[in-house]
Amino acid sequence: MPPRFVVAVTGGKGGTGKSFVATNIAVLMSRHVELTLADLDVEAPNDHLLLGLQGLENEEPIAIFFPIIDYKKCTACGACAKVCDTGAIVMAKGTPPMVMPRLCSGCKACLYACPYKAIDPEGRRVVGYSYSTLVKRGGGFRLITGILREGEEHTPPAIVVAKQRALKETPSDAMLIVDTGAGTGNGISAAIQEAELVIAVTEPTPLGLHDLRAILEIARGMEKRIWMVINKAGIASHEKHLETAKEYGVEKVFLVPYDPEAAKIYARGTPVVEECPSCEASKALNEIAQSLLVEALEKGVRRK
Amino acid sequence: MTAPEIKPPVELVVASGKGGVGKSTLTAVLALTLAEKGYHMVAVDADAEAPNLHLVLGVTQWEKVDDVYEGRLAYILEDKCTRCNLCAEECAYGAVEIKDGKYVINPYICEGCLTCSLVCPPKAIRYKFRVKSGEIRVAKTGYGFTLVSSETMPGRPNSGKIVTEAKNKGKELLGPSGVLLVDAAAGIGCQVISSLTGAQLSILVAEPTLASLSDLKRIHKLTKHFGIAPMLVINKYDINQDVLPLIEEYAEKENIPIIGKIPYDPEVPKALATNKPITIYSPDSPAAKAAKKIAEYVADEVLPQWRTWWAKYRPKKPEPYVPVVLRPGQITSTRER
Numbered sequence: 001m002p003p004r005f006v007v008a009v010t011g012g013k014g015g016t017g018k019s020f021v022a023t024n025i026a027v028l029m030s031r032h033v034e035l036t037l038a039d040l041d042v043e044a045p046n047d048h049l050l051l052g053l054q055g056l057e058n059e060e061p062i063a064i065f066f067p068i069i070d071y072k073k074c075t076a077c078g079a080c081a082k083v084c085d086t087g088a089i090v091m092a093k094g095t096p097p098m099v100m101p102r103l104c105s106g107c108k109a110c111l112y113a114c115p116y117k118a119i120d121p122e123g124r125r126v127v128g129y130s131y132s133t134l135v136k137r138g139g140g141f142r143l144i145t146g147i148l149r150e151g152e153e154h155t156p157p158a159i160v161v162a163k164q165r166a167l168k169e170t171p172s173d174a175m176l177i178v179d180t181g182a183g184t185g186n187g188i189s190a191a192i193q194e195a196e197l198v199i200a201v202t203e204p205t206p207l208g209l210h211d212l213r214a215i216l217e218i219a220r221g222m223e224k225r226i227w228m229v230i231n232k233a234g235i236a237s238h239e240k241h242l243e244t245a246k247e248y249g250v251e252k253v254f255l256v257p258y259d260p261e262a263a264k265i266y267a268r269g270t271p272v273v274e275e276c277p278s279c280e281a282s283k284a285l286n287e288i289a290q291s292l293l294v295e296a297l298e299k300g301v302r303r304k
Numbered sequence: 305m306t307a308p309e310i311k312p313p314v315e316l317v318v319a320s321g322k323g324g325v326g327k328s329t330l331t332a333v334l335a336l337t338l339a340e341k342g343y344h345m346v347a348v349d350a351d352a353e354a355p356n357l358h359l360v361l362g363v364t365q366w367e368k369v370d371d372v373y374e375g376r377l378a379y380i381l382e383d384k385c386t387r388c389n390l391c392a393e394e395c396a397y398g399a400v401e402i403k404d405g406k407y408v409i410n411p412y413i414c415e416g417c418l419t420c421s422l423v424c425p426p427k428a429i430r431y432k433f434r435v436k437s438g439e440i441r442v443a444k445t446g447y448g449f450t451l452v453s454s455e456t457m458p459g460r461p462n463s464g465k466i467v468t469e470a471k472n473k474g475k476e477l478l479g480p481s482g483v484l485l486v487d488a489a490a491g492i493g494c495q496v497i498s499s500l501t502g503a504q505l506s507i508l509v510a511e512p513t514l515a516s517l518s519d520l521k522r523i524h525k526l527t528k529h530f531g532i533a534p535m536l537v538i539n540k541y542d543i544n545q546d547v548l549p550l551i552e553e554y555a556e557k558e559n560i561p562i563i564g565k566i567p568y569d570p571e572v573p574k575a576l577a578t579n580k581p582i583t584i585y586s587p588d589s590p591a592a593k594a595a596k597k598i599a600e601y602v603a604d605e606v607l608p609q610w611r612t613w614w615a616k617y618r619p620k621k622p623e624p625y626v627p628v629v630l631r632p633g634q635i636t637s638t639r640e641r
Contacts, residue, residue, distance in 0.1 A: 013354050014323010014490035019515070043491030044321050044522065046515035064396060066629055085376075085417050101627035105417065107396045112422035122632035150525040151625040153464060153494035156415070160398045182323040182490040183353035186461040189412035190397060205576040207328070211354040217458040218412050235570065236577035260543075267513040267544035 001172035003036070005299045007292065008195035010219075012211030014182030016203045017231035017256070020266055021285065022179035023050045027138035027271045028289035034174035034302045035141050038166035040191040041181035042128055042146040042158045052269040056131035056145055062161045064106030064154075066125035067099050073118035080110035080119065086154075101125060105154040127152045130162045132169055137274060139304050144169060156187040163191060173302040184214035189222065197295070198224040199288075200250075203231055204238035212241065216248040226250045229288065232258040252291065256284040307342040308608045311481035315471075315503035316602075317350075317532070321519025323490030325511045326539040327351075329572060330595055331487040332360040332581040334507075337599035339449040343607070344482035347445075348474040350499040351489035352438060352454040352463040361445045362579040363453075368442040370473075372466055375435035376416025378409045384428035391420035391429065412459030438466040440473055447581075450477055464494030471498070483607065492522050504614050505606070506532045508560070511540045512547040517554065524558065529625055533617035534560050535606070537598055541565040561617060563606075564598035566591050 009022040019041070026037040039047035048056055067080070067089070076096045081089040088103035089110060104125065111119045128148040135143050146162025148155060163178070170176045180191040192198055198219040202208040212228075219226050228245050230238045233255040245253050262272040262281035273282045297303070318331045328351075335347045349357035378399075380391070385407050392400035392407065399413035400420065409420070409429075421429035438456040445451050454470035456463045467489075474484050488499035500506065506527050510520040520536075527534045536555050541548055555562050569591030575582040582592045606613050 013356070015325060016323075041491075043493045043496075044323070044515075044519040046322070046518060049514040049518055061628075061630075063630055068629070068631060083418050083422070085415070101629065102625055105396065105415070107415070107417035107419050108394055109418040109422060112394075112419060120632055124630040124634075126628035126630065148492065149628070150492055150522050151497075151529055153497045155491070155493040156413075156461065157396045160396065163398075183463070183495075184458050185353045185456055185463050186397065186413050186415065186459050187493075188353075189410065189459045190399075193398065193401075193410070193413065203324075203573075205573055206359045206579060207356040207576060210356060210359060214354070214458045221459065222410070222412055232573070235573040263543055267511075267547055269514045 002167060002194060003170040003172060003174055003176040004301050005175040005296050006178065006195045007197045007199060008178040008180060008192035009199045009201060010180040010188055010192055010215055011201040012184050012215040013208050016201045016208055018201045019046050019050055019179055021201050021229055021231065022177055023047050024271050024273045024285045025289045025292060026141055026177050028273055028286060029293055030138035030141040032293055032304060033296050034171060034304065036144060036166060036170040036174060036176050037141060038144040038163065038176060038178045040146055040159050040162055040178055042148040042162060043155060043181055045145050045147050047143060047179055048133065048145055049269050050266065051135055051137060051271060053133060053135065056133050058132040060130050061126040062128040062130055062146065062158050063124040063126050064157045064161065065108050066104060066106060066123045067110050068120045068123035069097060070118045070120065071096055073116045075116055077115065079113045079115060083109040083113040085109065102151065102153060106157050127154065128158045130165050137271060142169060156190050159187050159190050167194065173300065175296050175301045184211065184218060189218055196225060197227060199227045199229060201229045201231055202241060204233060204236045204241060209241055209244065213244060220248055227252045229254045229256060231256045234258050254284060254288050256281050309481050310483060310607065313478050313482045313484055314505065314610050315484045315486060316505045316507065317486040317488050317499050317503045318507045318509060319488035319496060319499065319523050320509040321492060321523035322516045325509050325516055327509050328356045328360050328487055329582060330509060330537060331357060331485065333583050333595040334599045334602060335449060335485055336447050336581055336583060337596065337603055338483060339447055341603045343603065345449050346474045346478045346484055347449060347451045348470050348484060348486045349451065349453040350467045350470060350486050350495060352456045352466045352495055353489060355453050355455050357487045358443065358451060358453050359579055360576065360581060361451060363443045363445055363451060366441040366443050370440045371436050372438045372440060372469060373434040373436050375437040375460060377411055377432045377435045378414050378416060378420055378429050379432065380407050380409060381428045381430060382406055384426050386426050388425060390423045394419055394423050415461040437462065440470050464498040467495050467498040492526055496526065500526055500530045500532060503530065503532050505610060506534045507537055508534050509537050509539055510551055512538065512544040512551055514547060517547065517551055528619045528623040531618050531622035533614045535563045536560045537563060538565045540568040542567045559617060563601055564594060566594040
């Protein structure tokens, strides 16, 4: 059974405050309901740093399929190289296929294309690690973190494996908050896949707006309900962001004002809602958490 | 116009791991300065999933837009599907969804890898071929140089391939000499790897936050894989005095020259809002002055003798990429760092 309420925090542009919003609302909401936070920004995971954790616990390798060829069975027919979409299987004329690990996305097409069953279905490659750590902030909650190994380039399969762990470790009567990376590719779609509600975090610049539209395009295409957070509000005009929100049927728009005090607290890795509850940013984050809490309780997410 | 001819061309990549630390703002100032000094230069926006450099440079019209059609998208024929669930079990991307009892493939997730059609017993899976995966765009900026930009369609995979194409386009326009200035994406995945492949120099941008430091270490490790000489710029250096020394210590330990620091400056977002580089919008602002100084240093001190610079700061031995392959029966591995 999937968790009762899944919310994804995303935004397109980097540095708009996705992790800032996700960690702070997790701290606030965990005082009232059971929840898990999943950091699926596997290329640059930072939620544990923003929560001031000393270390991550319960490591598991993110192991995806990797073709290990049995050259006794291989006839060098070329079927595997032909179906490989990423160019990971190379064959010089008349020689058996060779696999380039970095290029392999672990999709298994070669495994099923091989007529001689020369590829071992159990071969795996570790592209990263996932962690499950108990966070003792707010009312306490679990943090799942996915980390891609430096040098690996196929992010989406790693996101999928980390997400599956988060779904497995979240009780069915709890809620799951997913924090995604920057970007608008299919790794982001995979991260938000189970979410009913997408919170798009943006900033009041044309850059934020441009990337926001791409994310809203995906969220609308995937039939998600959408809320929007305009972070660092006040540093420039956000009028066009509001127009865009209307265009994409965004249900709610929240403004988190630019707050130098909050920025300082963020920099050293403590949640602003705990360190400075009276800060302007904290008040705005509280408002978001309250609105989410109403939804969570309506859906029967377990109270603490 | 005293800029030296750089032959063959040199590739300089601006990267950071973390997003929003000021890559595009700095790249724009660099590009303007190099152009001003007479360098033959092409700028490439290699953040295909969230391209923004054209906005900083005030580009409103493209001279040329080439569609990239290379994607493949799977779909399921409902009347042939026996709901055996094999495709859903085998898709590495989790793209197969069950909606109202029907199996459908999420077009924002599917990579077109063929696996589902190979495992489907009733052969119920077909493909749309030549799906548009993105665009490569070229514009002459108002500042006298050419910008090549790349953009993937929302939810499409393989942004790294588009980045490679954009870079190739940039190299073609550059010709046999000059500077290819690449603005990389956030992260360390395929787009960033495509940006770094073939580059000699890299400017890493960090801000004094623990998050940025963590991501800096990751992007720096990648530059070591590729034998690139890194330089460091610390942006918004004055927002946190506790974390700043940690970044400086890391740079010193790792032999990364710090080529400048830029203060936090509220003029920067205002400049972005007007689609102008900070040195044009507010040339006397502290951030503009600092960024300009960095750009001049790169133009006057680094690029004219980039080979010496490269020899001095690139890793003596590139750190090889070592895959962690688990043979059948091997359950786990220990983390390597």
